[in-house]
Amino acid sequence: MRRRDQRGPWYLLTGLVLGFVGGLLFAWGIAPLRYIDTAPASLRAEFKDQYRAMIASAYMATGDLVRAQARLSLLGDEDPARALTIQAQQALAAGRPEAESRALGMLAMAVGQGAAPLATAIPVTQTITSTANLPSPTLPALTPSLPVTAPSLTPAPPSPTPRGSVSPSPRARTPEPTVTPLPTRTPTPTPGEPFALQDMELVCNPALQLPLIMVETFDAANQPVPAVEIIISWDGGEDHFFTGLKPEMGLGYADFTMTLGVNYTLRLAAGGQPVPDIHAQECEVQGRRFWGAWQLIFVQP
Amino acid sequence: MSRWILFFITIIIGAVAGLYYGWFINPVRYVDTTPDTLREDYRADYVLMVAEAYQEDGDLGMAVRRLALMGDVRPADTVAQATLYAVETGYGRSDLALMQQLADDLQTWNPVLGAPTP
Numbered sequence: 001m002r003r004r005d006q007r008g009p010w011y012l013l014t015g016l017v018l019g020f021v022g023g024l025l026f027a028w029g030i031a032p033l034r035y036i037d038t039a040p041a042s043l044r045a046e047f048k049d050q051y052r053a054m055i056a057s058a059y060m061a062t063g064d065l066v067r068a069q070a071r072l073s074l075l076g077d078e079d080p081a082r083a084l085t086i087q088a089q090q091a092l093a094a095g096r097p098e099a100e101s102r103a104l105g106m107l108a109m110a111v112g113q114g115a116a117p118l119a120t121a122i123p124v125t126q127t128i129t130s131t132a133n134l135p136s137p138t139l140p141a142l143t144p145s146l147p148v149t150a151p152s153l154t155p156a157p158p159s160p161t162p163r164g165s166v167s168p169s170p171r172a173r174t175p176e177p178t179v180t181p182l183p184t185r186t187p188t189p190t191p192g193e194p195f196a197l198q199d200m201e202l203v204c205n206p207a208l209q210l211p212l213i214m215v216e217t218f219d220a221a222n223q224p225v226p227a228v229e230i231i232i233s234w235d236g237g238e239d240h241f242f243t244g245l246k247p248e249m250g251l252g253y254a255d256f257t258m259t260l261g262v263n264y265t266l267r268l269a270a271g272g273q274p275v276p277d278i279h280a281q282e283c284e285v286q287g288r289r290f291w292g293a294w295q296l297i298f299v300q301p
Numbered sequence: 302m303s304r305w306i307l308f309f310i311t312i313i314i315g316a317v318a319g320l321y322y323g324w325f326i327n328p329v330r331y332v333d334t335t336p337d338t339l340r341e342d343y344r345a346d347y348v349l350m351v352a353e354a355y356q357e358d359g360d361l362g363m364a365v366r367r368l369a370l371m372g373d374v375r376p377a378d379t380v381a382q383a384t385l386y387a388v389e390t391g392y393g394r395s396d397l398a399l400m401q402q403l404a405d406d407l408q409t410w411n412p413v414l415g416a417p418t419p
Contacts (some may be wrong), residue, residue, distance in 0.1 A: 003325055011307070011308050011311075012307060012308070012311045013311075014308070014311075014316035015307075015308045015309065015310070015311030015312040015314075015315065016312070016314065016318075017315070018314070018315070018316025019311065019312035019313060019314065019316040019319070020315045020318075020319050022312070022316060023315070023316045023320065024319075027323075032379065035331060035334050035335075035338045036338055036340075036341040037338070037339075037341075038331045038334045038338045038339055038340065039331075039339070039340065039343065040339065042330075042331035042332055042333075042334045042336055043333075043335070043336060043339075044332075044333040044335065044372040047334075047335060047336050047370065049393050050336075050367075050370055051336070051370075054347065054350045054351065054367060055350060057350070057353075057354040057357075058349075058350035058351075058353040058354050058355070060357065061353045061354050061356060061357035061358075062353050069348065071350070074343070093316050098333070099358075126380075198319070235414060
């Protein structure tokens with residue numbers, strides 16, 4: 001009896017270890033983890049990109065921003081507008097179909113502005129009066145507050161949510177046909193006359209650290225026009241970029257960083273006169289020298 | 302109390318502690334998953350997105366490529382499963398119509414010709 005007591009409490013630790021090992025055997029051998037019923041937020045980055053592009057394409061087809069936002073929230077992006085914008089730029093750079101980058105850009109704008117669907121997403125007044133106060137055109141840290149509720153990774157309840165509510169779950173879609181009349185789905189600029197260069201000036205703003213070409217496009221009603229393709233060419237090269245891919249700068253805004261010593265010619269793909277001989281130029285303000293930015297404003301007559 | 306009883310009690314305590322840790326303190330986080338593991342409602346919604354885009358562009362080949370994201374299942378089967386789910390869970394009529402249209406067109410999809418066969 002006395003000898004048994006001298007064995008001490010080590011058997012308790014043995015029990016704990018055995019229990020733990022048994023649990024592991026059950027978890028790994030008998031009932032191993034199976035990845036099923038996952039949420040879009042858990043997708044690998046490349047699949048998330050495809051999912052996001054699909055959301056944008058569906059948005060272009062339906063113009064249903066509420067639904068697009070609910071779908072975007074499923075991806076768990078901290079800032080959906082920024083994620084869309086970055087992906088749109090990457091798609092452009094990678095030479096992916098223009099429709100894809102345009103759809104991403106349009107949705108980025110709509111989400112960033114909290115705007116109404118496509119055709120009504122335009123009327124945001126933007127007046128450029130003082131170039132000295134222009135914000136930096138480089139992609140900022142971006143901390144916009146979006147009207148999208150924080151995504152929840154918790155599986156949605158099986159019962160459909162009431163009509164019209166916005167929920168990260170796809171089940172929250174409207175159970176009835178959407179009665180909102182679909183707007184015009186063409187994201188292209190307002191039809192009309194080709195854009196004409198209204199103003200071109202060198203902006204001397206110390207906050208702009210890069211030699212930029214900043215393009216703004218406006219329609220006849222002085223509303224910014226997104227998705228305008230801009231072609232910039234130089235000796236031995238050419239590049240294309242679009243307005244509206246930096247929604248935080250305005251729907252009709254686009255910029256291009258110049259290389260020093262290179263002369264550029266800029267024109268809009270839709271037509272109009274090319275603007276030749278654009279090159280980086282220095283500014284000097286109060287003895288401080290920095291690169292200026294060329295600001296070109298195009299307006300539809 | 303018998304040593305054997307204490308022994309088994311500690312085994313149970315260990316297992317419970319492990320489960321509590323695994324489920325509540327440090328639960329499994331699914332990352333880097335593939336689309337074929339998505340829950341059924343998400344899959345159905347993805348198919349609906351494809352159907353919405355297909356309604357706009359009419360490009361069945363593109364729709365098939367988009368559906369390929371869902372795994373190795375035949376696109377027609379993917380859409381059929383999603384449509385069934387949509388019917389069961391009360392999707393709107395317009396959504397159902399879009400999915401049904403896509404399903405119908407996929408039934409006659411000829412990957413060689415790249416277009417629905419008459």
